[in-house]
Amino acid sequence: MSPFPFLSLLNWAKTQGRHSLPWRAYFHLSIKDLGYHIWLSEILLQQTQVERVIGYYDHILEHFPTIESLANASYEEFFPYYQGLGYYSRARNMLETAKIVTEEYGGIFPNNADELIKLPGVGPYTAAAIRAFVYDEPLLSFDTNLEKIFSRYYHGNRFRKLTQKEKTLLEKDFRDTGISGREMNAAFMDFGSMVSLNIKPSDDNKWKKNTKDYPLSDCLWLKTHGTLEIREKKKKTVFPxxxxxxxxxxxxxxxxxxxxxxxxxxxxxxxxxxxxxxxxxxxxxxxxxxxxxxxxxxxxxxxxxxxxxxxxxxxxxxxxxxxxxxxxxxxxxxxxx
Structure with missing residues (x-):
């Protein structure tokens, strides 16, 4: 398994990434406030598009600027600022997590995967994202989008699942680069959203237009024009x-x-x-x-x-x-x- 070009992707992100996202404002915040902001954004982004989340994120922070203020809010007080995002058990989990972090951790999210996963609504991906973005740990926040990038790079097919051995090797290779976990995970998110597209193998115009400045030149998906991703379409039965x-x-x-x-x-x-x-x-x-x-x-x-x-x-x-x-x-x- 050849080394993944982490640095090439990072350099692309420095000029092409989504630096204006409100939760990317890291530098003026304390660890406590940064943890709150990153956790809030990661939870809101679960199953929800970035464009929809931005307005809710800003609105919630305006009315609940600290994790303590959110912890002290009742569901009835919080609901109007969340209403419309769906997944309403998520809203209840947010209030419960805010209370736990405030009461048991002094308002600071722990830098420990086992402790983070115990928090309501926090799974392995969100725990890794919090550690990477808040504490700059050299971690890869594996989710389906990140796995798709690696699967396309090595196998030319986003539907090909990575083995645990492959994931372990990638995580080790990344740690050895010394690159910031915060910057690298942001780069992967932006790449997955902006460049890692679904293009039909036969659409030459789109391939030329959308992959002109593709930062991963050795990506097998790029080299094969997506032909390894072609799947036989299943006939759909129409339900009335x-x-x-x-x-x-x-x-x-x-x-x-x-x-x-x-x-x-x-x-x-x-x-x-x-x-x-x-x-x-x-x-x-x-x-x-x-x-x-x-x-x-x-x-x-x-x-x-x-x-x-x-x-x-x-x-x-x-x-x-x-x-x-x-x-x-x-x-x-x-x-x-």
Whole structure:
């Protein structure tokens, strides 16, 4: 396995990278404030595009400028500044993590992977990102985007998964370069977002236009014009979503399940809609029960007696519920008393 050209990518990022991103303002902050800013950005960026996150990031920092101010906020106080980003369990995890870091670590995120992963909403990638961006540790924050870059470079195919041995060698090679973990991980993020494109092998014009200044000249994907990524397309069966009845599983972090009837657990059943299903669910519960819901994308689709159904999970964000409550035990719903 030949050495990866970390320095070439870093030099590209110094002139082409996204230096104006608000969470890239490292130098005037203390470790405490930097940890808060980096954690906040990394959590908001989970499953959410950069362009959407910037406004929320600035708005949240304006009203909760320190981790202590966020730790002292109630969900009702915080929710208006988060509303619209989706993944509402993420918002609750943010408040819980802010409290833990404030109370147990004096407001400073620890530089220890095991301790970071214990925090709600922090996984291995986010833990590595915090250590790299806050403490400048020589780490690679492996996620699917970073793995895609390496897979294309060595194998010409972003769908080819790296082995653990390959990852270990890459991490060792990077440590040996002495390059800043902070700068390198930022470079990978920018490269993955701006340059590591999906181009059809037959589109010569796009290859010429978009890879003219490609910083990884020995990348196998570049040399083969993406031909190693061609996959056989699977035939799709069209599900009649607009004709499907809507089953809503209303729950609280999958610990408490709300029933539409008493005496036996029943999910909520809504008629088919021509409109957006998630909005239709929100409108129904808002008008009928005065509840504000967060609704996840369709979880399942199936037919029963030739009748189509879709299933969506939802959680109450505002309002009082008077529904019967159940919990799951050994796969069965049991009334929560």
């Amino acid at each position: 979503t607009k004709d499907a009845s809507i089953i809503v599983v209303l729950h609280e972090n999958h610990r408490i399940y709300y029933s539409s009837t008493e005496g036996e657990y029943q999910s909520f059943l809504l008629p088919p809609t021509e409109n957006d299903i998630r909005h239709a669910i929100q409108d129904f519960f808002r008008s009928k029960f005065n509840l504000e819901l967060s609704v996840r994308p369709i979880h399942d689709k199936y037919f029963e007696n030739d009748r189509p159904f879709v299933v969506c999970n939802a959680q109450v964000q505002k309002g009082d519920t008077l529904f019967a409550k159940y919990r799951k035990e050994n796969g069965f719903f049991v009334e929560n008393t």
